[in-house]
Structure formats: structure tokens, C-alpha cells
Amino acid sequence: MPATPHKSTQELTEVEHxxxxxxxxxxxxDRAVDLEVITGILQAARHAGTGANIQPWRVYVTTGAAKTALTDAVTAAHKTAPGEYSSEYSYLPDPLPEPFASRRREFGAVFYGSLGIAHDDLPARSEQTERNCRFFDAPVGLVFTIDRRLEKGSWLDLGMFIQNIMLAAKARGLDTCTQEFLSRYHRVFREHLPLKCEELVVCSMAMGFGDPDWARRRPHMPKASIEEFASLHGF
Known part of the structure; x- marks a missing residue:
């Protein structure tokens, strides 16, 4: 018999909300984010878990004229010669195995469907993709790097740091969107940001005050149940 989905009777904590x-x-x-808010987020995020206290993360935070110059350059590169740029690492394998491939297709159907963009409407999909280059018009754009000499364990630490930033931002009423897409334009980032040669661009992040109209009508992405990903023993 299939397992009965577990439903918690415990009240959610503020952190869980x-x-x-x-x-x-x-x-x-189109609303600016104060520097004090940004530094508060970074102050909290730096306490992320990290093996042997390596703290492998670096983040470049841009806004205003600095962000505009960066996004203009990335957009120009994307429009004129996108094939000349590629990330320094592989985010997903090709081909993507199941059940991950199905989840990816489901995401595309749900997200683009919510925007009224058909699967075969390539111009509209391309226009939406291009918005990545502008950090989705958010007022703040962050670029995350890691020392390329480090191993996978430190990438786990970087992920916890990025998650801390997303949660600290949400606690302050801000929304975020991480973007692996822009890692392919690392050469452009190097022309505008003081990256050292050993720094590898992992991803970027849009941050700002989310559009409340979109928040009300946005689709909720389906998440796997506990039974699908957890195996509990000894309870």
C-alpha cells in the first residue's frame, strides 16, 4: 500500500514561514534598497555553515550606475554573440536523467504558462530569457564567486551562504532570484568587477522589492513530498 503522506501538527516557526x-x-x-539593508543581510549570511571555517564565498553587490554599466555590457554580449560565452562549470548533466528531466519540463510549462507564453513561441521565450541579463530589472544584482582551487565540499558551503542571503533578504521584505544563466558571461563580469584570476563565477542573484501584483498571481511550483526524498529509520 502507498505510504500515507505525513502532515505535521506542529505550528510553523517564523523562520519556517x-x-x-x-x-x-x-x-x-523600481524601488531602491538601502545600503544598510544590504550590509545587514551580508552580516547575517556570513554565519553560514562552512567546513573547517573555510568561508569560500565572495560576493560582488551592484546597484545604480555600476549595475547599469554591467547589465548593459552583459545584454550587449548576449544579443551580439551569445555562442561565444559559456560557463566554467556544468550546472546540469546532458542528458538530464529522470525524475529530474520531468521536473525541469514541468517547471517550464508552469512558469511560461503563467506568462501566457506558448512552448513554441520562441521569440517570447527569448525575450524572457534576456531579462536575466538585467537581473530581471531588480535594483540590486549580486555576483557570487568561489576560488577555483577548492573542491566540491566548499561549493556546499557557498550554497549555504547563498541560501542565508535569500532567507535574510526575505525576512526584510525583499525577494530574490538566483541565476546560473549569467555564469556564462564571466568574461564580461571581469571587465567591470575586480575579480581575481582564481575566482570562478558560480551564479548571480537579483534582489529587490518584488512586484506585489505578480506575487498574488504567480504559480506555485510543485515540491516533492517528504515520502519522495526522505527515508526515516528508528522512529
Missing amino acids: IMMSRFANRFYL
């Missing part, structure tokens, strides 16, 4: 309300927002208001 923040975790469950966070989503990848691709629509933002």
Missing part, C-alpha cells in the same frame, strides 16, 4: 514563502521572483518594483 520565511523559508516556505520564499520563491524565485523575476518581477520587481
Whole structure:
């Protein structure tokens, strides 16, 4: 017989409410974020778990004229010669095995469907993809790097640091969207940001005040049940 889905009777904590309300927002208001808010987020995020206290992360935070110059350059590169740029690492394998491939297709159907963009409407999909280059018009754009000499364990630490930033931002009323897509334009980033040669661009992140209209009508991505990913023993 199939397992009965587990439903917790415990009241959610404030932290859990923040975790469950966070989503990848691709629509933002034209509203600046104060430097004090940004530094507060970074102050909290730096306490992320990290093996042997390596703290392998670096983050470049851009806004205003600096962000505009960066996004203009990335957009120009994307429009003129996208094939000349590629990430320094592989985010997903090709081909993507199941059940991951099905989940990826489901995401595309749900997200683009919510925007009224058909599967075969390539111009509209391309236009939406190009919005990555502008950090989805969010007022703040972050670029995350890691020392290329480090191993996979340190990438786990970087992920916890990025997650801390997303949660600390949400706690302050801000939305975020991490972007692996822009890692392919690392050469452009190097022309505008003081990256050292050993720094590898892992991803970027849009951050700002999310558009409340989109928040009300956005689709909720299906998540796997506990029974699908957890194996509990000895309870």
C-alpha cells in the first residue's frame, strides 16, 4: 500500500514561514534598497555553515550606475554573440536523467504558462530569457564567486551562504532570484568587477522589492513530498 503522506501538527516557526514563502521572483518594483539593508543581510549570511571555517564565498553587490554599466555590457554580449560565452562549470548533466528531466519540463510549462507564453513561441521565450541579463530589472544584482582551487565540499558551503542571503533578504521584505544563466558571461563580469584570476563565477542573484501584483498571481511550483526524498529509520 502507498505510504500515507505525513502532515505535521506542529505550528510553523517564523523562520519556517520565511523559508516556505520564499520563491524565485523575476518581477520587481523600481524601488531602491538601502545600503544598510544590504550590509545587514551580508552580516547575517556570513554565519553560514562552512567546513573547517573555510568561508569560500565572495560576493560582488551592484546597484545604480555600476549595475547599469554591467547589465548593459552583459545584454550587449548576449544579443551580439551569445555562442561565444559559456560557463566554467556544468550546472546540469546532458542528458538530464529522470525524475529530474520531468521536473525541469514541468517547471517550464508552469512558469511560461503563467506568462501566457506558448512552448513554441520562441521569440517570447527569448525575450524572457534576456531579462536575466538585467537581473530581471531588480535594483540590486549580486555576483557570487568561489576560488577555483577548492573542491566540491566548499561549493556546499557557498550554497549555504547563498541560501542565508535569500532567507535574510526575505525576512526584510525583499525577494530574490538566483541565476546560473549569467555564469556564462564571466568574461564580461571581469571587465567591470575586480575579480581575481582564481575566482570562478558560480551564479548571480537579483534582489529587490518584488512586484506585489505578480506575487498574488504567480504559480506555485510543485515540491516533492517528504515520502519522495526522505527515508526515516528508528522512529
